[in-house]
Amino acid sequence: MTGIPADGLVRLSNLVSRVLAPNPGLMRGNGTNTYIVGTEELAVIDPGPAIDCHIEQLRRAVGNRLRWILCTHTHRDHSPAAALLKQFTGAVVLGCPAPADERHDQTFCPDKVLSDGDRIVARKFVLQAIHTPGHSSNHLCFLLEQERLLFTGDHIMQGSTVVISPPDGSMRAYLGSLDRLLGLDLAVLAPGHGSLIDKPYDEIRRLIQHRINREQKVLAAFRAINPAGLDDLLPLVYEGLKADLLPAARRSLHAHVIKLVEDGLLIQRPPGPGKTGANSVVWDFVGMSEETVAHATTIGWTSGMDMVSDIDA
Numbered sequence: 001m002t003g004i005p006a007d008g009l010v011r012l013s014n015l016v017s018r019v020l021a022p023n024p025g026l027m028r029g030n031g032t033n034t035y036i037v038g039t040e041e042l043a044v045i046d047p048g049p050a051i052d053c054h055i056e057q058l059r060r061a062v063g064n065r066l067r068w069i070l071c072t073h074t075h076r077d078h079s080p081a082a083a084l085l086k087q088f089t090g091a092v093v094l095g096c097p098a099p100a101d102e103r104h105d106q107t108f109c110p111d112k113v114l115s116d117g118d119r120i121v122a123r124k125f126v127l128q129a130i131h132t133p134g135h136s137s138n139h140l141c142f143l144l145e146q147e148r149l150l151f152t153g154d155h156i157m158q159g160s161t162v163v164i165s166p167p168d169g170s171m172r173a174y175l176g177s178l179d180r181l182l183g184l185d186l187a188v189l190a191p192g193h194g195s196l197i198d199k200p201y202d203e204i205r206r207l208i209q210h211r212i213n214r215e216q217k218v219l220a221a222f223r224a225i226n227p228a229g230l231d232d233l234l235p236l237v238y239e240g241l242k243a244d245l246l247p248a249a250r251r252s253l254h255a256h257v258i259k260l261v262e263d264g265l266l267i268q269r270p271p272g273p274g275k276t277g278a279n280s281v282v283w284d285f286v287g288m289s290e291e292t293v294a295h296a297t298t299i300g301w302t303s304g305m306d307m308v309s310d311i312d313a
């Protein structure tokens with residue numbers, strides 16, 4: 001496909017088209033991908049932000065054929081258009097409710113709450129929900145069985161790693177969800193941001209390795225400073241990162257630290273006298289042997305690890 005046609009609808013396969021929402025940004029690349037699946041009966045995946053021109057474009061594209069509106073998760077660049085699109089088309093909204101977290105679209109109200117393994121069965125296609133917590137606790141990927149194409153939402157983006165923001169985001173869950181995808185039969189990934197990814201297993205392994213390498217940097221930083229807080233660790237773990245990316249990096253760093261606490265490698269110290277707030281929290285490293293470090297990187301998500309070879313720091 002070269003260029004974007006005048007109607008903004010990019011055809012990706014026999015069953016899948018894409019409309020790009022006009023919400024570019026630092027963590028969103030060119031904007032949110034809204035996918036349209038099907039021919040006679042249609043499903044929309046991630047309707048995107050409630051921006052009038054985007055919703056109008058979707059209305060024109062789906063006409064009176066839209067039956068399902070699916071949301072991978074409820075961050076505000078993915079789900080807010082669901083209610084308006086439902087109002088205009090009468091389609092059924094499917095997904096998981098928003099957790100009580102300020103980053104989520106609290107207006108999202110699914111007609112049916114999806115669970116792992118649920119299948120949306122149309123005459124010409126089937127979409128299967130795959131629960132992939134990590135980026136958000138309520139995240140779903142959707143497998144288009146006829147094309148072995150996985151809509152990955154923000155579980156996997158093209159061109160960038162995703163932010164893991166505690167407390168709703170979890171690094172341990174994220175790695176487990178990446179590992180799980182290695183067990184699926186996949187031909188291509190369709191991310192919530194960026195282009196199609198046509199070597200799914202290479203990309204999934206690369207992402208797992210990327211997080212392992214980052215975790216090793218966190219452990220190395222504790223060799224320099226111990227105990228340490230997030231602001232001590234940040235310049236060591238994300239050395240040279242552009243300033244506008246540091247707040248997001250700090251949240252993912254926190255997610256790594258929480259995982260290392262869960263692994264038993266760090267313990268959180270109580271704040272000292274008179275100290276309050278997030279910046280007063282520090283952690284102690286409590287296990288420096290190489291054996292322990294190796295153990296930490298494999299706990300809970302070992303099955304795909306022996307296949308990892310790509311190093312991406």
Ligand SMILES: [Zn+2]
Pocket residue numbers: 073075135136154
């Ligand atoms: Zn998101």
